[in-house]
Amino acid sequence: MNDSPPPNEPDDETAFDLRARAELALAYEPGQPPAYLFRHTPWFARRAVRGLGAALLVAGSAAITVLALRPPELVRDSIEHEYYERTLRGNFMDPAPLLTQLGLSPNQVVPGFPQLMRPCEIEGRLVYHLTTFFERGGMVTVFAFDQSVALKNGSGWWNNVYWQGVRSRDGKPLVLIAQQKKALALARASLAKSPT
Amino acid sequence: MLQSAEARYNQWVRDHYRFLLRSAWALSGSRAVAEDVVQDCFTSAWLHRDQLREPELARAWLFRIMRRSALRHLAPGFLTLDVDELPEAPAPDIGLDDRLDVVKALARIAPIHREVLVLYYFDDMSTALMAEALEVAPGTVLSRLARARDALKAALESPARPVLRLARMRKV
Numbered sequence: 001m002n003d004s005p006p007p008n009e010p011d012d013e014t015a016f017d018l019r020a021r022a023e024l025a026l027a028y029e030p031g032q033p034p035a036y037l038f039r040h041t042p043w044f045a046r047r048a049v050r051g052l053g054a055a056l057l058v059a060g061s062a063a064i065t066v067l068a069l070r071p072p073e074l075v076r077d078s079i080e081h082e083y084y085e086r087t088l089r090g091n092f093m094d095p096a097p098l099l100t101q102l103g104l105s106p107n108q109v110v111p112g113f114p115q116l117m118r119p120c121e122i123e124g125r126l127v128y129h130l131t132t133f134f135e136r137g138g139m140v141t142v143f144a145f146d147q148s149v150a151l152k153n154g155s156g157w158w159n160n161v162y163w164q165g166v167r168s169r170d171g172k173p174l175v176l177i178a179q180q181k182k183a184l185a186l187a188r189a190s191l192a193k194s195p196t
Numbered sequence: 197m198l199q200s201a202e203a204r205y206n207q208w209v210r211d212h213y214r215f216l217l218r219s220a221w222a223l224s225g226s227r228a229v230a231e232d233v234v235q236d237c238f239t240s241a242w243l244h245r246d247q248l249r250e251p252e253l254a255r256a257w258l259f260r261i262m263r264r265s266a267l268r269h270l271a272p273g274f275l276t277l278d279v280d281e282l283p284e285a286p287a288p289d290i291g292l293d294d295r296l297d298v299v300k301a302l303a304r305i306a307p308i309h310r311e312v313l314v315l316y317y318f319d320d321m322s323t324a325l326m327a328e329a330l331e332v333a334p335g336t337v338l339s340r341l342a343r344a345r346d347a348l349k350a351a352l353e354s355p356a357r358p359v360l361r362l363a364r365m366r367k368v
Binding site (some may be wrong): 019020023028031039 | 204206209210214235302313347
């Protein structure tokens, strides 16, 4: 029965092996692989595309958020101006015209402890710059525009400071900038027209 | 050239489907079961595609997955054979009485022998690859192959008497 020696290597073919190989080769005809075994991921379901989509969604949301927080250009320029003159101190003008511009009586005392009073220029417009310290709130910078500007009332947080656009007691636009919200509230109470 | 995972997988299907289906069919005796087994095998291969480090071992690796899938599908009736499921194609150069003798004989030997013969006769795999596919040492492959051939010869010589060795798939 076992007249042929067992193979030492699989390629030690015998007549029996040839017969078995030939019969088995024809016995099982598998056909071609069915289509359902292949994978065809649609382009929009690919990981890279989905990752890109998610990244675009996040970037879009971030851009929308930034745009929603972004103040008007006049306010942005005011914030930038405040940043560059934050450490500047001194009275470079008479307080009377400044108080008039702020909608206060020229004989009145400047609210808080004034740190800086000077006429400046923002976007080519003359603006009165007052930086004053409120003991219970902190430092506030007020910009009072000499000419009429299109500035709606509003508030927000931009470039690491709080800002607020208000109307003075005589209806002129003011931009208030402070690092603490509490200071902004005190300045508004001192300068802005009451809501009535 | 770098291939995407999907392209590599589809190449596996193209290159190895026929071999795997024939192997599963020969192991199970049923084409329907074999198709399920091979489908499971490719699903598993896709899920664990990163485990294959050497592309030249793909066939042995896929056979290993298929073999495990076959064990899951077939146990405990792995030794049974549905004669109606036998392939209908006659073997070449043999008489009508000898039709599919080897196929029937293969179905009657122990699964542990059947699987090594499937690898040997269907694919002509090297000993090293067979060892990889069967998860045994190369020496074990050779000794198992010798015993399997003897068992197949015995089954062919006494077709009426089943030659079922109750050897387990996982033991030598």
